[in-house]
Amino acid sequence: MRRLTLFLISFLTWWLLTWPYDFSSGQMDWQSFALGIFAAGLVSLLFVSIFTKSPHKLFILKRYLWFLYYIPVFFYYCVKANLDVVYRVLHPKMPINPGIVKVRTKLKSESAITALCNSITLTPGTLSVDLTDDGYIYIHWINVTSQDTKKATEEIVTKFEKILERIFE
Amino acid sequence: MSSLIGLILMGIGLLFDLFGCIGLVRLPDVYNRLQAATKCVTLGTCFLLSGVMVSEGVSALSVKALVCMIFILIISPTAAHAIARGAHLSGVKLWEGSVCDKYAEDREGKK
Amino acid sequence: MLYNVFFGILLTCSFLCLYRVGRGPTAPDRTVAIDILGIVVVGFCAVLSLMTGKDFYMNVAIAWALLSFIGTLALAKHLAGRGFDE
Numbered sequence: 001m002r003r004l005t006l007f008l009i010s011f012l013t014w015w016l017l018t019w020p021y022d023f024s025s026g027q028m029d030w031q032s033f034a035l036g037i038f039a040a041g042l043v044s045l046l047f048v049s050i051f052t053k054s055p056h057k058l059f060i061l062k063r064y065l066w067f068l069y070y071i072p073v074f075f076y077y078c079v080k081a082n083l084d085v086v087y088r089v090l091h092p093k094m095p096i097n098p099g100i101v102k103v104r105t106k107l108k109s110e111s112a113i114t115a116l117c118n119s120i121t122l123t124p125g126t127l128s129v130d131l132t133d134d135g136y137i138y139i140h141w142i143n144v145t146s147q148d149t150k151k152a153t154e155e156i157v158t159k160f161e162k163i164l165e166r167i168f169e
Numbered sequence: 170m171s172s173l174i175g176l177i178l179m180g181i182g183l184l185f186d187l188f189g190c191i192g193l194v195r196l197p198d199v200y201n202r203l204q205a206a207t208k209c210v211t212l213g214t215c216f217l218l219s220g221v222m223v224s225e226g227v228s229a230l231s232v233k234a235l236v237c238m239i240f241i242l243i244i245s246p247t248a249a250h251a252i253a254r255g256a257h258l259s260g261v262k263l264w265e266g267s268v269c270d271k272y273a274e275d276r277e278g279k280k
Numbered sequence: 281m282l283y284n285v286f287f288g289i290l291l292t293c294s295f296l297c298l299y300r301v302g303r304g305p306t307a308p309d310r311t312v313a314i315d316i317l318g319i320v321v322v323g324f325c326a327v328l329s330l331m332t333g334k335d336f337y338m339n340v341a342i343a344w345a346l347l348s349f350i351g352t353l354a355l356a357k358h359l360a361g362r363g364f365d366e
Binding site for chain 2: 282286289290292293296297299300306307308309311312313315316319320322323326327329330333335338339341342345346349352353355356357358359360
Binding site for chain 2: 016017019078079081082085086088089090094096098099100114117118121122125126127128129130140142
């Protein structure tokens with residue numbers, strides 16, 4: 001099961017990277033196709049040990065629908081973050097007030113925490129620095145409004161946590 | 170029409186790139202530079218690639234641009250995270266105007 | 281003509297990054313600048329592939345992004361492990 005899933009994913013990646021199908025003439029490059037099957041088979045034989053432990057989660061449609069909902073939310077915060085940073089950079093006095101705060105997350109699985117940290121890094125004024133085993137994340141904040149763990153958690157983490165819980169947990 | 174939209178998207182992306190690099194030069198310490206540079210340059214390059222996609226239409230080039238966009242959205246925050254952790258562990262201090270540093274406090278406590 | 285303006289902006293970005301590489305007071309500053317330079321080069325490749333209509337520039341962009349990511353991770357790992365100041 002895990003091997004088959006890994007084979008499908010690596011073959012899809014190969015397909016996207018080389019793109020053997022030509023749109024205008026409708027012709028297929030069978031040589032590249034066969035090489036892709038060979039390479040994906042090799043990958044799925046050799047590297048199955050570093051693949052995810054629960055591949056059945058990849059086939060639940062509800063997660064993908066939540067992911068589609070997550071994209072516009074993420075895009076909105078991302079553009080907001082960029083305008084905020086541009087304002088701080090171009091302002092002649094540079095109104096920054098930086099510091100490292102500590103927040104707590106409820107998420108458990110590794111992929112969820114990775115996605116949360118990446119989202120935090122790309123959204124307004126925050127950058128994840130390190131995380132501990134018991135669910136704390138250290139965050140560099142360009143404009144610290146509260147040093148308390150609970151308040152900082154509410155302000156930074158909660159808005160993504162709810163959606164990411166449904167996608168990855 | 171689609172090439173005009175593509176050019177506008179590319180222009181927005183290039184402006185974000187430029188502001189990110191100005192932030193890289195102007196801001197006072199490593200962590201603030203990481204903030205500005207990572208956010209602005211990542212989103213700027215994504216806008217640039219989506220502009221290329223829109224003006225090219227459906228072809229092998231635009232599929233590759235989409236793949237490149239996904240790669241950049243994954244790798245850029247991860248690299249920023251790694252550099253921030255490495256910088257803090259190698260002993261780079263925060264800017265003197267910083268408010269608090271919980272990470273250094275907790276590391277001192279463990280020793 | 282318009283492509284020249286695009287290349288000019290991207291070159292300005294590259295030179296700002298290079299200024300930070302040369303000037304940066306600590307080693308992490310230089311690492312950040314090299315990482316950003318890698319992403320700016322991806323932008324270069326994208327504009328170049330649109331200008332010429334050849335899609336192999338996009339392959340160069342993907343490979344460049346991945347390799348610069350690996351290089352940055354190696355430098356960051358080195359920084360975390362040894363702790364050298366300049």
